[in-house]
Amino acid sequence: MKTLLINLITVIMTTTTVSQKFSLAPLPYYKQSLEPYISEQTLMFHHDKHLAGYVAKLNELIEGTEYAYMTLEEIILKSDGAIFNNAAQTWNHQFYFDQFSSSPLREPSGAFAEAIRSKYGDIKGLKEHMTKAALALFGSGWVWLVCNDNGELDIVSTQNAGTPLTDGLHPLLTIDVWEHAYYIDYRNARAEGVKAFWEVLDWKVIEERYNKCCKR
Ligand SMILES: [Fe+2]
Structure with missing residues (x-):
C-alpha cells in the first residue's frame, strides 16, 4: 500500500511539474502598420x-x-x-x-483619465513627465507608468533589464530607452523617438491595464 502511494505521488509530481520553454509571442499588428512612427x-x-x-x-x-x-x-x-x-x-x-496599435485610442477616459488629471494635470502633463524621464535616463533602460497597491500612479525609471515588478508595482505602460528601440529610425535623436512613441501608443490597452490592476 505504501509503495502504491509513493508511486501515485511520483506520477502526480511528474505530470504537474513539467519543464517548459518560453516562446516568442507574435506582434499583435503588422510590422509596417506603425509607420512612419516606428518602421x-x-x-x-x-x-x-x-x-x-x-x-x-x-x-x-x-x-x-x-x-x-x-x-x-x-x-x-x-x-x-x-x-x-x-x-x-x-x-x-x-x-x-503589446501597447501599440495602427489605430490607437488617443486619450484614456473614466477613472484612469481622472487619476491622470489628479496627478499630472492632464494627459499632456503625463506625457511631458514621462518624456523628461526618458531623456534623463543615462544609458539603457525603461521608463514606466505604474500604480502601487493603493492604485496611485507614479513614473519610475529602471536601468538595463530592470522592471517595476521587483518592487511590487503594477506596470501600465513603458518606454524602451535602449538605443535599439529608436536608432534605425531616429539615430541618436532619442527625443524624436519618444515623440513618435506617443503617436502609436494605444490608450485603450493602457486603460484596460489600469482597470485591471489599479482601479479601486
Ligand atoms: Fe528593446
Missing part, C-alpha cells in the same frame, strides 16, 4: 532579433534548473544575473510591444 525595419530587428534573442537565451539558461518549472514572473522575482536579465527583458518587451 518595419525597427520592428524586424527589435522583435525578431532582440526579443527573440532574449527568449532563446532564457530557454538555454534555465534548461535543467529549478527555473524551468516557473512562470516568467516567478523567474523575474527569484533570479539574478543572466537569468534575471533575459527573463526581465523578455517580459518587458512583450509588455512594450
Whole structure:
C-alpha cells in the first residue's frame, strides 16, 4: 500500500511539474502598420532579433534548473544575473510591444483619465513627465507608468533589464530607452523617438491595464 502511494505521488509530481520553454509571442499588428512612427525595419530587428534573442537565451539558461518549472514572473522575482536579465527583458518587451496599435485610442477616459488629471494635470502633463524621464535616463533602460497597491500612479525609471515588478508595482505602460528601440529610425535623436512613441501608443490597452490592476 505504501509503495502504491509513493508511486501515485511520483506520477502526480511528474505530470504537474513539467519543464517548459518560453516562446516568442507574435506582434499583435503588422510590422509596417506603425509607420512612419516606428518602421518595419525597427520592428524586424527589435522583435525578431532582440526579443527573440532574449527568449532563446532564457530557454538555454534555465534548461535543467529549478527555473524551468516557473512562470516568467516567478523567474523575474527569484533570479539574478543572466537569468534575471533575459527573463526581465523578455517580459518587458512583450509588455512594450503589446501597447501599440495602427489605430490607437488617443486619450484614456473614466477613472484612469481622472487619476491622470489628479496627478499630472492632464494627459499632456503625463506625457511631458514621462518624456523628461526618458531623456534623463543615462544609458539603457525603461521608463514606466505604474500604480502601487493603493492604485496611485507614479513614473519610475529602471536601468538595463530592470522592471517595476521587483518592487511590487503594477506596470501600465513603458518606454524602451535602449538605443535599439529608436536608432534605425531616429539615430541618436532619442527625443524624436519618444515623440513618435506617443503617436502609436494605444490608450485603450493602457486603460484596460489600469482597470485591471489599479482601479479601486
Ligand atoms: Fe528593446
